[in-house]
Amino acid sequence: MRLVLLGPPGSGKGTQAARLKEYLQVPHISTGDLLRAEVAAGSPLGMQAKEVMARGDLVSDEILLGMLESRFSRADTANGFILDGYPRNQAQADALGVLLQKMGKPMDYAVQLEVPTELLVERIAGRAAAEGRADDTPESVRTRLKVYDSQTAPVIDYYRQHGQLTVVNGVGSLDEVFSRLVEALSPAKEVG
Numbered sequence: 001m002r003l004v005l006l007g008p009p010g011s012g013k014g015t016q017a018a019r020l021k022e023y024l025q026v027p028h029i030s031t032g033d034l035l036r037a038e039v040a041a042g043s044p045l046g047m048q049a050k051e052v053m054a055r056g057d058l059v060s061d062e063i064l065l066g067m068l069e070s071r072f073s074r075a076d077t078a079n080g081f082i083l084d085g086y087p088r089n090q091a092q093a094d095a096l097g098v099l100l101q102k103m104g105k106p107m108d109y110a111v112q113l114e115v116p117t118e119l120l121v122e123r124i125a126g127r128a129a130a131e132g133r134a135d136d137t138p139e140s141v142r143t144r145l146k147v148y149d150s151q152t153a154p155v156i157d158y159y160r161q162h163g164q165l166t167v168v169n170g171v172g173s174l175d176e177v178f179s180r181l182v183e184a185l186s187p188a189k190e191v192g
């Protein structure tokens, strides 16, 4: 199954994708994780991305598309993938459409995790205390939420207009949200 997980920062995309990957037996591709790995490795790409990410802004579309093409070329994506964190703007949504069409592998599902803003802020503050991620500072979180509203929310409307969107309530325990996702995806899992 080829699944795109959408939702604001803190909505649980990364958290749920880690569980869904076991359930669906397909790899979890997080553009945030790919970028953080580049930063940790100190690669030229990572050096370019580091500041942008810490501020909470989006890394360039060109870098993201190159990273994604290279990840999709790996054999483990043959039976599908869970894409988490991409697309984040309309240009990325268009690029993803073209890329999947070129590969002859259309997307099966775009799932939006819906969570109210107050709860997002609370969850990210919890992670900041536990993990100290460089972009979980209050200032960066404000920027990330603004960027989401202005650039990523329109992508959700785009998938809705194309009849490709499934909305899942992301409020509740990790198990509750996971059960809702499994239920929402079950017709697609049956047809493979």
Ligand code: B4P
Residues within 6 Å of the ligand: 008, 009, 010, 011, 012, 013, 014, 015, 016, 030, 031, 032, 033, 035, 052, 053, 054, 056, 057, 058, 059, 060, 064, 084, 085, 086, 087, 088, 092, 123, 124, 126, 127, 135, 144, 170, 171, 172, 173, 174, 177
């Ligand atoms: P991401 O890594 O995608 O970061 P994120 O949006 O915060 O989501 P994440 O998946 O990590 O968190 P989750 O909601 O699971 O992006 C980071 C940065 O990378 C971006 O700002 C940007 O700079 C760059 N980037 C990434 N993709 C890009 C792209 N396509 N284009 C350009 N730039 C890009 O979880 C958050 C917290 O909530 C966790 O602590 C978790 O434990 C908690 N939580 C989750 N579910 C919960 C629940 N049900 N109850 C309680 N807590 C819960």
